[in-house]
Amino acid sequence: MMSSWQCLVYGLLGVLIAALVAYPFAMKDARAASAWVITHVSHEALIGAFAGLIVVVSWYEGGVLGLVTALSVGMLGGLCNRAFGMNAGVQFMSYYTATMFVPILLAM
Structure with missing residues (x-):
């Protein structure tokens, strides 16, 4: 419904307003919030939350193939790190x- 310029202007306006609202809260309460998380939330719960986020996003973006790809890349990265x-x-x-590089190699 909007032109590209209107979308850009209103998007930047939204980012500016969000920054003006969120920045003072982040600077004032960031240490207290992170200290609360460190003392009250287990390490395993945080890892589980991030793993769940990866599964949900990869499934949403690519379905089964996206999930398999994300898990394969993660396992390959862990193997490279450990081995x-x-x-x-x-x-x-x-x-x-x-x-x-992959498209260049496939074209050869």
Whole structure:
């Protein structure tokens, strides 16, 4: 219903208003909130929440294939870390550049 420029202007306006509202709360209460989470929420619950988020997002974005891909990439990353001591930053860069190199390799 809106033009591209209207969508851009209203989107940026929304981001600005959200930043003006959220930033003071984040700066004032971030330490207390993180201290509460560290003392009252178990480490396993946080890991479970992030794992559940990964499953939900990968299923929503790609269905069964997306879920299998996400789990395969995670297991390969864990194997590379455990077996070869490969840093997560190195893994991230290899996954990031794979979207450029795999099509080139397949075209050869």
